[in-house]
Amino acid sequence: MKKVIISFLTVFLFLGVTQELTSQRNLKILNTIILDAGHGGKDPGAIGVNKSYEKDLNLKITFKVKELLENNYRDLNVILTRSDDTFIELQERGRIANESGGNLFVSIHCNSKKLDDPEEKTGFEMYILDPKRLDRHFDLTLNQNLYLSDIKRSTEDSVINTIKASSFIFSNYKYEERMAKILIKEFVKETGLTNRGIKQEPFVVLYGASMPAVLIECGFLSNQSDEAYLNSEKGQNDVANAIYKSIRFYKTEYDFENNFYR
Ligand SMILES: [Zn+2]
Numbered sequence: 580m581k582k583v584i585i586s587f588l589t590v591f592l593f594l595g596v597t598q599e600l601t602s603q604r605n606l607k608i609l610n611t612i613i614l615d616a617g618h619g620g621k622d623p624g625a626i627g628v629n630k631s632y633e634k635d636l637n638l639k640i641t642f643k644v645k646e647l648l649e650n651n652y653r654d655l656n657v658i659l660t661r662s663d664d665t666f667i668e669l670q671e672r673g674r675i676a677n678e679s680g681g682n683l684f685v686s687i688h689c690n691s692k693k694l695d696d697p698e699e700k701t702g703f704e705m706y707i708l709d710p711k712r713l714d715r716h717f718d719l720t721l722n723q724n725l726y727l728s729d730i731k732r733s734t735e736d737s738v739i740n741t742i743k744a745s746s747f748i749f750s751n752y753k754y755e756e757r758m759a760k761i762l763i764k765e766f767v768k769e770t771g772l773t774n775r776g777i778k779q780e781p782f783v784v785l786y787g788a789s790m791p792a793v794l795i796e797c798g799f800l801s802n803q804s805d806e807a808y809l810n811s812e813k814g815q816n817d818v819a820n821a822i823y824k825s826i827r828f829y830k831t832e833y834d835f836e837n838n839f840y841r
Pocket residue numbers: 617618624625633688689690
């Protein structure tokens with residue numbers, strides 16, 4: 580009987596050790612972040628009341644986030660979809676993200692209200708794709724013949740892409756919503772900007788990435804005070820800090836959840 584118990588214990592121990600080794604080998608951690616500075620080159624994005632260009636501010640903030648991440652993580656790949664004033668197609672941004680094996684896609688933008696909008700708008704917003712509005716996404720994807728990978732442009736492929744897109748949208752939603760909520764919290768803590776909440780719009784750039792993707796509108800360049808803040812060193816540092824801290828928080832949760840609750 581004693582022998583049997585010992586054999587059982589040995590088997591259990593052995594299984595435990597192998598499982599431990601296996602899980603160490605299969606550690607699923609967030610190791611590649613894609614930072615996407617919106618617009619660039621011939622596309623200036625929004626132009627501020629005091630003539631600042633959105634594309635320049637997006638890039639400055641992106642560089643600061645990259646620096647913060649690289650200074651604080653040794654093994655994190657930080658991939659930029661553009662690192663200078665170049666025009667990059669929206670689909671190309673997604674392709675870069677997918678080919679780099681990104682775990683999280685963060686698109687950085689600044690907003691502007693429409694010229695004929697009488698309401699003064701100020702503050703930050705976070706955008707994600709809403710799976711409940713897939714019909715809108717379908718229309719958009721089919722009409723614009725979008726790529727989700729480097730499949731050839733054809734109607735048939737668009738349908739395949741749309742199906743792929745819908746499955747990404749469903750499986751990523753939980754993570755996107757979580758990241759958007761963290762971003763809101765950190766922006767409130769780190770910046771002097773107004774919180775306009777989480778919004779859901781079918782932004783083309785969010786489709787291209789097969790990983791969880793969020794788009795940040797940091798503030799309104801059509802608003803004098805938002806523009807001055809986003810143009811200042813302090814404003815850019817605050818916003819970059821908020822994005823960096825959000826990624827850090829999200830990564831800690833993600834790594835823990837994927838390795839201890841599987
Ligand atoms: Zn923009």
